[in-house]
Amino acid sequence: xxxxxxxxxxxxxxxxxxxxxxxxxxxxxxxxxxxxxxxxxxxxxxxxxxxxxxxxxxxxxxxxxxxxxxxxxxxxxxxxxxxxxxxxxxxxxxxxxxxxxxxxxxxxxxxxxxxxxxxxxxxxxxxxxxxxxxxxxxxxxxxxxxxxxxxxxxxxxxxxxxxxxxxxxxxxxxxxxxxxxxxxxxxxxxxxxxxxxxxxxxxxxxxxxxxx
Amino acid sequence: xxxxxxxxxxxxxxxxxxxxxxxxxxxxxxxxxxxxxxxxxxxxxxxxxxxxxxxxxxxxxxxxxxxxxxxxxxxxxxxxxxxxxxxxxxxxxxxxxxxxxxxxxxxxxxxxxxxxxxxxxxxxxxxxxxxxxxxxxxxxxxxxxxxxxxxxxxxxxxxxxxxxxxxxxxxxxxxxxxxxxxxxxxxxxxxxxxxxxxxxxxxxxxxxxxxxxxxxxxxxxxxxxxxxxxxxxxxxxxxxxxxxxxxxxxxxxxxxxx
Numbered sequence: 001x002x003x004x005x006x007x008x009x010x011x012x013x014x015x016x017x018x019x020x021x022x023x024x025x026x027x028x029x030x031x032x033x034x035x036x037x038x039x040x041x042x043x044x045x046x047x048x049x050x051x052x053x054x055x056x057x058x059x060x061x062x063x064x065x066x067x068x069x070x071x072x073x074x075x076x077x078x079x080x081x082x083x084x085x086x087x088x089x090x091x092x093x094x095x096x097x098x099x100x101x102x103x104x105x106x107x108x109x110x111x112x113x114x115x116x117x118x119x120x121x122x123x124x125x126x127x128x129x130x131x132x133x134x135x136x137x138x139x140x141x142x143x144x145x146x147x148x149x150x151x152x153x154x155x156x157x158x159x160x161x162x163x164x165x166x167x168x169x170x171x172x173x174x175x176x177x178x179x180x181x182x183x184x185x186x187x188x189x190x191x192x193x194x195x196x197x198x199x200x201x202x203x204x205x206x207x208x209x210x211x212x
Numbered sequence: 213x214x215x216x217x218x219x220x221x222x223x224x225x226x227x228x229x230x231x232x233x234x235x236x237x238x239x240x241x242x243x244x245x246x247x248x249x250x251x252x253x254x255x256x257x258x259x260x261x262x263x264x265x266x267x268x269x270x271x272x273x274x275x276x277x278x279x280x281x282x283x284x285x286x287x288x289x290x291x292x293x294x295x296x297x298x299x300x301x302x303x304x305x306x307x308x309x310x311x312x313x314x315x316x317x318x319x320x321x322x323x324x325x326x327x328x329x330x331x332x333x334x335x336x337x338x339x340x341x342x343x344x345x346x347x348x349x350x351x352x353x354x355x356x357x358x359x360x361x362x363x364x365x366x367x368x369x370x371x372x373x374x375x376x377x378x379x380x381x382x383x384x385x386x387x388x389x390x391x392x393x394x395x396x397x398x399x400x401x402x403x404x405x406x407x408x409x410x411x412x413x414x415x416x417x418x419x420x421x422x423x424x425x426x427x428x429x430x431x432x433x434x435x436x437x438x439x440x441x442x443x444x445x446x447x448x449x450x451x452x453x454x455x456x457x458x459x460x461x462x463x464x465x466x467x468x469x470x
Contacts, residue, residue, distance in 0.1 A: 052360035069359065070463030071272075077465065078275040160356065161293045161435050161470040162286050173354060173362050 022129045022207040027099070030090040031208055037086055038187065040065060040079035045184060047072030054181055077158075084151060091144075107137045126201045143190040150183035276465050283467040289403050293434035293470065296352045301417065302363035305355075307424040308438065310396075316423050317393035317444050324428050330389070330449030333380025340428055344414060346370035346378075351409055353434035355441070356470055358459075367432040369413035373406040381450045389451050390431060393444035398457035400433065400440060401467065409434050412445075437468040 023031075043065030050058045051069045066072030094100040111134035118124040119135055132140065156167040156176040170176035198205045206212075307313050325337035350368040376383065383406065389399040404410060413430040414421060421427045426443025433441050439459045460466045 048360065052357070070459070073358070073465065074272040074276055074463060077279050078272055081275070157360075159286065159470060160354070162288060162291055164291075164294055173356065177360060 020212040022212050024097075024099075025211070026093045027090070028208055028211060030086050030093070033082065033086045034090065037079050037083035038191070040075055041083050042184060042188060044072040044075035044079065048076060049181070054177060080154070087147060087151070103132055104137050104141050107134060107141065112138050126204065129204055129207050139190060139193065143187060143194075146183045146186040146190070150180060150187060153177075153180040153183060273463075276463075279465055280467040283465075283469040284401060284403070287401075287403060287435070287469055289407055291435075293353050293409055296354070296364050298352065298366070300364045301352060301366055305365045305416070305425070306361075306363050308357060309443070311394070313424055318423060319393050319428055319444055319446075321428050324446075326429065326445065327447040328379050328449070329447065330451045331382035331385045332376075332450050335379075340414075343370070343412070343429065346412075347374065348414075349411065350415075351411065351432070351434065353409065353432075355434075355438050357438040358464060358468065366417045367411060367413045367430070368415035368418070369411045369429075369432065371408065372410045372412050372431065373408070375412055376405065376450070385450045386452050387450070387454065389449045389455050390442040390445050391447040391449075392442050393446050396442060396444075396458045397455070398440055398442050398460065399451070399455050399466075400436065404433060404435055404469070407433075407435055435470050437470065439464065440468050 043063070046059035047061075047064035047066045048069065050061075050064065064072065066075045115124055115134040119133075124133055124135070152166065153170055153176045155163055156170045157173060157180060160167040160173045160176075167173055167176055170179050198208075309316065321340050324340050326343060327337050328335055347370055348368055349371060350366060352364060352366045354362050354364050356362040372388070376388070381388075383402065386402055387399045388402065388405040389397065391397045400410075409432075411432040413426070413432040414428065416422065416425045416430075421430060426445075429445045430443045431441055431445055431448075440457075456466045
């Protein structure tokens with residue numbers, strides 16, 4: 001990062017703090033669109049999984065979307081546009097505004113361990129919502145990566161002929177199914193922690209709605 | 213559902229007879245979308261009840277038609293499906309249909325005649341002897357089911373594009389439609405019909421197609437999902453009016469390209 005860029009970034013940060021804004025508008029909008037898209041993708045994905053399970057369990061029908069395979073596929077291949085387009089908007093803004101670099105980097109292993117310990121003892125502060133602790137950084141970056149993997153492995157399964165190089169990259173069609181599942185599991189695991197934390201620190205939920 | 217779960221290829225021959233009707237929704241319901249407990253949550257999130265009922269179904273079908281166009285755009289007519297060595301063939305190859313194996317249609321090969329209709333110059337029917345005399349090609353490709361599982365098989369027969377040229381088909385027409393012995397029907401886009409790997413199949417694994425794999429003729433399309441590969445084909449027609457198919461009318465995406 002050049003000195004100039006650092007200056008601009010810190011200027012943006014100072015301005016944001018002065019106005020009390022924790023999350024800019026583009027972030028809040030894409031966040032909530034993503035929440036809806038994920039709900040539809042995961043719910044329908046579970047119903048699709050049930051048609052030919054990879055493991056010895058099914059998802060209970062009461063928590064799946066689409067009623068049966070065809071309905072679930074319609075949901076999945078409709079919501080994918082929302083998920084991908086919204087995700088691209090989010091990532092583009094995240095990179096261009098420098099927010100990703102500012103908020104999520106660097107991640108130092110020592111800090112992650114120290115912050116994780118503190119978090120488990122209930123001693124990790126969330127007083128300043130605009131600064132992410134090392135565990136948050138790791139989780140946010142990790143779920144971003146899982147999002148990229150879930151989209152790419154999904155494409156590899158959807159178009160194993162037209163996008164066969166991508167499918168091969170995932171070790172073939174059958175392996176891509178497992179990768180897609182694991183990426184989903186990572187995202188859902190993140191969501192559980194994320195939602196619990198939002199209720200543990202209610203002002204963070206407020207910040208994601210009204211910005212501060 | 214427990215029987216269905218293990219149709220992942222090469223596992224247990226007993227489990228290969230699969231009753232896909234179990235995957236169908238309750239027949240008393242016309243809609244394939246109905247709210248379950250989970251759906252209330254989205255209705256809550258969005259503040260409106262878009263999740264069930266004909267409106268949601270119509271909207272989803274519209275997006276599915278959009279996806280047909282997106283997939284047609286993505287389809288490269290020269291892109292070949294990956295092929296595999298003999299050693300990769302899934303044995304036994306799964307039987308899969310919406311009826312159990314003992315209800316698979318038994319077609320009399322002696323009296324069989326493939327009907328050819330629609331926008332073709334020569335509407336003569338074809339006996340099996342005539343069909344078997346057509347140039348033969350073999351492919352070992354991956355069959356991918358809409359349910360998610362896949363299996364590799366070896367199919368031999370003649371290129372559909374070759375046959376369409378022989379019967380003087382209008383290759384500028386939009387679709388080729390197939391009708392099967394048990395009443396199943398489906399249709400494909402012309403670019404896929406002309407794809408070099410789209411095959412009128414008469415043999416599986418070097419043997420005349422057994423009943424379970426679609427005797428006397430299957431259409432093998434490695435660039436499409438399994439349900440777009442009709443078995444026991446009795447009639448084909450080159451058409452311009454869209455006539456989607458059995459599963460497509462129940463909600464599966466029409467193009468269903470791989």
